Amino acid sequence: MGLQLGLGPFVSYRGASPNLMLLVAVFVAVNAPRDTALIACFIVGLIQDLGTLQAFGLFALCYGIMALLVVNTQQVVYKDHPLTHFSLTLGAGLLTATIVIAQSWIHPPPLLFTGKDTGKPLHISSTLELTRVVYTAILAPFILGMLKYVKPIFGFSGYRRRGRPWQ
Numbered sequence: 025m026g027l028q029l030g031l032g033p034f035v036s037y038r039g040a041s042p043n044l045m046l047l048v049a050v051f052v053a054v055n056a057p058r059d060t061a062l063i064a065c066f067i068v069g070l071i072q073d074l075g076t077l078q079a080f081g082l083f084a085l086c087y088g089i090m091a092l093l094v095v096n097t098q099q100v101v102y103k104d105h106p107l108t109h110f111s112l113t114l115g116a117g118l119l120t121a122t123i124v125i126a127q128s129w130i131h132p133p134p135l136l137f138t139g140k141d142t143g144k145p146l147h148i149s150s151t152l153e154l155t156r157v158v159y160t161a162i163l164a165p166f167i168l169g170m171l172k173y174v175k176p177i178f179g180f181s182g183y184r185r186r187g188r189p190w191q
Contacts (some may be wrong), residue, residue, distance in 0.1 A: 117157035
């Protein structure tokens with residue numbers, strides 16, 4: 025979260041900074057056991073909720089739903105392939121963007137006060153969100169490719185339970 029908040033303005037493209045927390049959630053959902061992945065992605069979403077102006081729990085919901093979908097693909101995808109990283113991040117980003125945009129239509133974010141007494145609504149741009157999704161998906165093969173080397177630190181490679189591999 026610190027990297028996302030700190031580097032966001034410096035690596036943004038047309039105002040859209042990459043969603044690094046989404047990359048962490050996809051990495052965990054692809055590599056961790058089912059129950060661990062679901063809880064960890066929910067917690068990653070809660071941490072991201074602390075740094076946004078969105079309703080608390082919105083990203084936790086998004087990443088929880090994303091984890092449910094990604095965990096079910098663990099058996100059929102090659103976990104270390106760049107195309108897998110790109111496609112899963114693109115799908116997870118589109119799901120997240122859809123939920124965030126729909127929530128902003130239902131319950132608009134708070135007013136942004138600019139120094140005058142009048143506040144203007146802080147709108148969520150669909151174009152900006154989709155640019156963020158594509159930007160994050162393009163970065164996914166590179167960042168998740170680097171993270172595959174630290175999988176043993178988290179115990180993601182070769183984990184076993186009662187002598188059998190996780191299913």
